Amino acid sequence: MWSAVPRGIAFGVAEAGSLGIPHQGFSSGKAPAQAGALHTLARLLTRSRDPTRGRGGIAVANSAVSPRIGDVKELATLLNTMREAGVILDYALFGAAAQMRYTEPVATFDADVLVAIPTPERLDILKPLYEFCARLGWHPEGEAIRVGSWPVQFIPVFSPLTREALEQAELAEFEGVPFRVVSACHLAVIALSVGRPKDYARILALLDAKAVTRETVAEVAARHGLGERWQQFVGRFLDAT
Numbered sequence: 001m002w003s004a005v006p007r008g009i010a011f012g013v014a015e016a017g018s019l020g021i022p023h024q025g026f027s028s029g030k031a032p033a034q035a036g037a038l039h040t041l042a043r044l045l046t047r048s049r050d051p052t053r054g055r056g057g058i059a060v061a062n063s064a065v066s067p068r069i070g071d072v073k074e075l076a077t078l079l080n081t082m083r084e085a086g087v088i089l090d091y092a093l094f095g096a097a098a099q100m101r102y103t104e105p106v107a108t109f110d111a112d113v114l115v116a117i118p119t120p121e122r123l124d125i126l127k128p129l130y131e132f133c134a135r136l137g138w139h140p141e142g143e144a145i146r147v148g149s150w151p152v153q154f155i156p157v158f159s160p161l162t163r164e165a166l167e168q169a170e171l172a173e174f175e176g177v178p179f180r181v182v183s184a185c186h187l188a189v190i191a192l193s194v195g196r197p198k199d200y201a202r203i204l205a206l207l208d209a210k211a212v213t214r215e216t217v218a219e220v221a222a223r224h225g226l227g228e229r230w231q232q233f234v235g236r237f238l239d240a241t
Contacts, residue, residue: 070148071147071148071149071150072150072174072179073174073175073177074147074148075111075113075147075150075152076174076177076178076179077177078133078136078138078147079091079113079179079180080177080178080179081136082129082132082133085132086118087118087128087129087132088115088116088117088118088129089115089116089117089118090115090116090166090167090169090180091113091114091115091116091166091180092113092114092165092166092169092180092181092182093111093112093113093114093179093180093181093182094112094113094114094155094165094181094182094186094187094190095108095111095112095187096108096112096202097110097111097112098112098181098182098187099187099202099205099206101172101181101184102184102187102206102209102211103205103206103208103209103211104205104209106205109151110144110150110151110152110153111147111150111151111152111153112153112155113152113153113154113155114155114156114157114162114165114166114169114182115129115154115155115156115157115166116156116157116163116166117129117156120156125156126154126156129154130145133145159193159224160224161186161189161190161193161224162190164186164224165182165183165186165187165189165190166182168183168186169181169182169183169186170182170183184206184211184212185212185216185217185220186220187202187206188202188203188206188207188212188217188220189217189220189221189224189226191203192217192221192226192229192230192233193224193226193229195229200233200237203217203233203237204237207238214234214238217230218230
């Protein structure tokens with residue numbers, strides 16, 4: 001399992017229970033303003049929903065994928081092999097899959113992996129990655145490769161913020177295999193930059209789990225030109241009366 005993780009980690013509520021892994025929900029003692037923010041987000045996340053669309057009306061698959069423990073270890077091994085072979089310069093798990101290192105389990109449909117590419121000027125930037133994975137038996141399915149039951153998407157760094165997130169990623173360990181994961185603070189600021197309802201929910205979850213503080217998020221947000229957006233988020237979701 002993950003080592004040196006200050007909070008419980010799980011890949012789905014059912015799987016967490018079967019493995020005996022603790023997980024955290026939103027605490028019962030949260031401040032009224034933050035509780036109100038969660039109710040506001042709940043309305044945002046459920047409006048205009050139909051059975052084929054997910055949170056915020058985004059089209060999704062019919063059910064979330066709950067990866068097996070072996071899938072995660074295989075992914076970590078694959079990514080380390082890709083880096084050692086020079087196919088990628090570096091990597092870090094991010095998005096909902098990375099969030100689960102810091103907060104309660106959340107539904108996720110795939111694993112997003114930030115990657116630095118040796119030849120970012122190529123038009124077919126991900127082709128060498130897919131070819132390398134295919135030689136190892138991991139074949140592309142659309143824009144992803146499937147590692148066990150888990151679709152994995154490679155996302156080349158696309159901004160100074162994501163490059164910094166990759167460079168400052170935390171080194172975790174999964175059953176003895178090193179695995180780089182985007183820090184909680186960078187997860188929050190990337191979510192702030194995207195700005196969908198589910199991204200706002202991620203920020204609140206990270207704050208509630210005490211994985212980040214307002215001050216650390218504000219510092220990184222300001223460094224990347226998102227200071228005003230952070231203040232708007234605070235006013236809307238954290239300081240609301």
